[in-house]
Amino acid sequence: MTIQIYELCGANPERLFSPHCWKVRMAVAHKGLDWETIPTPFTEVATIEGGDTRRIPVIRDGDTVVEESLEIAKYLEATYADAPGLFNGKAAEALTIQIINWSQTALHPEVAKLCLLDIHNSLAPVDQAFFRRSREKMFGCTLEEFSAKHPKNGDGLGRALVPLELTLKTQPFIGGDSPLFADYVVFGALQWLRTSSSADYLNEDTAVYKWFESLLDRYDGMGRKGRVAA
């Protein structure tokens, strides 16, 4: 059975940039499952699978539809319990929540500062209008003002990555000897940046860079295909 993953896309349907969709794609690949992407522009998200307020990512697995990346990871862990674990137990699942919240509050704002306008520019016109309206409301200024306010040097992202750098200096993955869902959570944030911007912000001398590159190589280099022309 092939799992269908609804993923946010740009004007080019091969431009798949959502951090949350990448978490799910990596989790599905981790479980060794077959999958296919259904590229979905912003303005079609709400009505995925007969919904009216859907939020991406959404997957369909046979007759089952699951929404939201953590819920999908828990569904995969329970349903495909014999495949490699995404959490490996309730304790690690609980701790993953803290890592999700750290990633969302420490990394996501820094990524947004670097590529919010790039994301906008990669969308089809109807989605650009949606994105501009919703994000300008969120940030209280125009996308151009938001972008101008933040230098594009990656220093803020570097500072936010300090605790991860310390971790990856002592173990190859956040999950230890091999990646867990927590790794894909943080990978998603950095892949969001990589697929949205043509600039490279990770310092090649860091443990974070080496870890990220190793995750890009996994699953037949699946992550490397996520960076395409606008």
Added chain:
Amino acid sequence: MTIQIYELCGANPERLFSPHCWKVRMAVAHKGLDWETIPTPFTEVATIEGGDTRRIPVIRDGDTVVEESLEIAKYLEATYADAPGLFNGKAAEALTIQIINWSQTALHPEVAKLCLLDIHNSLAPVDQAFFRRSREKMFGCTLEEFSAKHPKNGDGLGRALVPLELTLKTQPFIGGDSPLFADYVVFGALQWLRTSSSADYLNEDTAVYKWFESLLDRYDGMGRKGRVAA
């Protein structure tokens, strides 16, 4: 067998303030073990148990001496495997490293800004001299300059606690339904502040406050006894 825990103390030996020692004390209590504190001033740390470059915390359990809070937690988990788990598996142990690194880089600097001078003032004269020398080298300014630079309003700490607040809004402990070592790691940072300063910086309306209070109550209110007059 009673485990001896060497803990940093002030001029008053009942003033036990080290975040790392609190992690260990909570971990030993979590395992249901008997323990006693050996209050240890800064200038006696290096030579604990015949060492010459010891760092606190150190425990003695029968013939075994273990140093450093994470190493001690791992020792307790392996040695007292039938008692309640501090990690509950290798996956959670690996994820705990990331939470330790987050706590040390996001919370510890904010706590230091609030109470570095208070810690100094609580020490015996010979330890004050040691503390001043080592910390002024670390921060590149006098303790008084460091303290004057940072407002004592807790706003920075509040911002640093945002990811934890999100976590504790959805589950009672970082470890899920009950505390794990990861909880004691973060507890240690906040208990360091609580035992060093007479001010209360946690907002009572927060999930972090309720979680911290519940940990202070544990083990016969052990944590509540850590705040004493200078």
